[in-house]
Amino acid sequence: MKIGWGKEIKQGKTLSDNQIVSLLLKKRGVKNPVEFLNPVHPKQIRLKDFSPFYEKKLQFCFKLLEEIKEKGEMIIVYSDYDADGITGAAILWETLHFLGFNVMPYVPHRKHEGYGFSKKGIDAIKKQYDPRLMISVDHGITAAEKITYAKKLGISVIVTDHHLKPDMLPKDAFAVFHIPQLSGSAVAYFFAKEIFIRFYKKDSLSHKMLETYFQTDYLALATIGTIADMVPLIGPSRNIAWHGLQAFPFVKRYGLKHILREAGIAGRKITPYEIGFMIAPRINAVGRLEHAMDALRLLCTTQEKKAYELASHIGNTNRERQDLVEQSLKEAKKMVESIGKIIPKLIILVSDHWNEGIIGLVASKITEQYGRPTIVMTQVDGFFKGSARSIPSFHITDFLRDQKKYLVDVGGHKQAAGFTIENARVKEFIKVAQKKADKLISKKDLERKIDVDFKLPLSRLSVSLVEKIQTLEPFGVGNPRPVFYSEGTLVDAKIIGKMKNHLKLFVADLDKKRLPMEFVAFSSADQFFSLKKGEKMKLRYTVEVSTWQDKTSITGKIIHFDQLGEKV
Structure with a gap:
């Protein structure tokens, strides 16, 4: 695979820390740095901010919900089976439940029903619950035919989704809330929040609890869905993720507590990495191999013992999923090589x-x-x-x-x-x-292409610069971690990692004015024996600040390095 530079890079040697951060914001298309660095809390964002037509649609929905509540009719929250759908279902189902609605969640089985609305699923719901209303979470925008089928059975459908619109929209839906710049769980979050505001009663303890949840638990769940679905962390999705990550320490629900325990990250600061590689895969694994309803039960259970059991089961399912991927990937690679x-x-x-x-x-x-x-x-x-x-x-x-x-x-x-x-x-x-x-x-x-942001001498890197760069977090799709290019001299190297498959490099600046900096090159141990002390290297990398025993230092994570062979 050819390695290219990506976009034009800037020379960062003579720039101040603030100038570097300012240029990084500009490069990411940020027009309002103050808002980007201090995002508005999602509690201040309403559905009408996404479309002026949503206010009128909401009024129709509220009227229908009032009628349903008065008659005690059933509502079904019909979600997708991935982490985005499951977290959104937890938010919407709990909101309606605590507001006193007669509501049940429904998650289709991937193997037996497939994605989204299906006639099989709708028939099962009609037979078991005979609901007045179904609300989709993280699907529905492409299900015009199935929604028409549900309507013929006397079931109204409200669609909340973020997927790409098809040529034919679901004209028989009672209402459609389609917000492509959000995740499915975030659309569900804002829709549920509107319902909460409309039906909120100050003297209700459960309603007061919901008010707290929209600033803690539900925000954390919407953040899991947003990062799991790789939604660009810009605009309102950044608002969700920025505040949602800060909400994690205040979340007390047993399900999340035991997912973190099972993943071995209890007590750790939650970042997009923990969500993308530790939390979301466990939620997704159940929907991939079994029935995702267990993941929803885990997120919503009020019994700690049940949460412990479900989290342990989901962890085992995730390990099974990893084994299946490894086996299938070996076969897939052989197929590609045989071409x-x-x-x-x-x-x-x-x-x-x-x-x-x-x-x-x-x-x-x-x-x-x-x-x-x-x-x-x-x-x-x-x-x-x-x-x-x-x-x-x-x-x-x-x-x-x-x-x-x-x-x-x-x-x-x-x-x-x-x-x-x-x-x-x-x-x-x-x-x-x-x-x-x-x-x-x-x-x-x-x-x-490796999109390098700045060319810097290693001596230009400082803890203060990296800490300023970290104000751009959370990094992810749409807001990538900044990448730097530097040249240096290899001082030392060693193989690290449980499987002995990573490299740790100690690289000094070309002018050797400072101590060597540590770099980690993942899955690069096979290059160890070609390395030569004193040789010149070109590095493309990201940086992080870490603290150990009250000592703060910078660590670089190498994306790509070139050995030039020549000694400096």
Whole structure:
């Protein structure tokens, strides 16, 4: 994979700390630095701020909810089975429950019902609950046909979603709240907050508890959903994540407590890393391999023993998921290697036995390794289910929608999508899709680019600069951690890590005016024996401040390094 520079970089040698931070904000398109660095609390954000039409829609919804509450009719919160959907369902279901509504959550089984509304799911709900209303969480915008079906059965549907709009919107929905710049859980958060404000009673203890939850528990849950779904951390999603991460220490619910315990991060400061790599995968694992209702039960239970048991079970399920991904990924890599030297610009891999719940993870890892959009398909109940992941320059959902004549259904985002296809159409679809992708994707699109923000001598780095950079947190999609480029001299190196697969490098500035700085290069131990003390190196890296035994220091995390061989 070719390494490119990415965007134009700045020379940071002569700039002050504040100038560097100011340029980083400008590069990220921040027009209001004060608001970015001190985001408004989500409690001050209303649905009408996203669209002036939502105020009128809300009034219709409130009227329907008042009627439902008065008659004691049933409401179903129908969510997606991933971390974004489950956290959103917890927020909305609890809000309606504590406000005195007759409400039940419903999470479809991935294998038996599939994503979103299905006739099978709607029929089951009608038979068991006969509800007046269903409210979607993290799905529904592409389900026009299913919503019409529900309406014919006498069930009204309110859609809360953030996925890309299809050509045909659900015209038979009672109301649609579609906010693409938020996660599904965040849309549910703001919708639930509007319901809470409308039905709030000052003399109710449960209502007062809800008021606290919207500033702590629900904000933390919406943050999990936002980061898990890789929503850009800009605009209102930054407001959610910035305040939500700060809310974690105040969350007392047993479910989150025991997820943190099981993940081995209890007591640790929660950052996007802990959510993206420790918390969300555990919530997602249940929906991938079993029934995600257990994840929802875990988040909502008021019994600590139950929370302990469910968290332990979910941890075991996550380990099973990791094993399945590892096995399937080995097979997938062999398939790619068997293609030959010229790998297609769009990789498509097909199996008749991979678990449907993990094909998206396999696609993601293949895309990461080979730098190409990847579609992974597996056979499920007479059809093939597909999951796709893409590179930044290639809109995979739009691409798949252009091939919709081959597909039963399709939905997703710019860099991730899912679809269903009939067995008989798979071969033709692969042929056509790869041919079209070959024309649409350029060689430049396939170059791996490292977007370096500043070129700095190592001696320019300081604790004060890094601490100022950390005011831009939380970092993530849409607000990446700043990347620096420096040249230096290798002083020492050693292999580290439980599996002995990482490197720790000690690199001095070229002028050797300061002590060597520590860098960690993950999964790079295979380069250890080619390293030579005293040789010149080029580093692209991120920086963090860490404190150990009252000593504060800077650590660099290497993204890529070049050995120049020459000694300085």
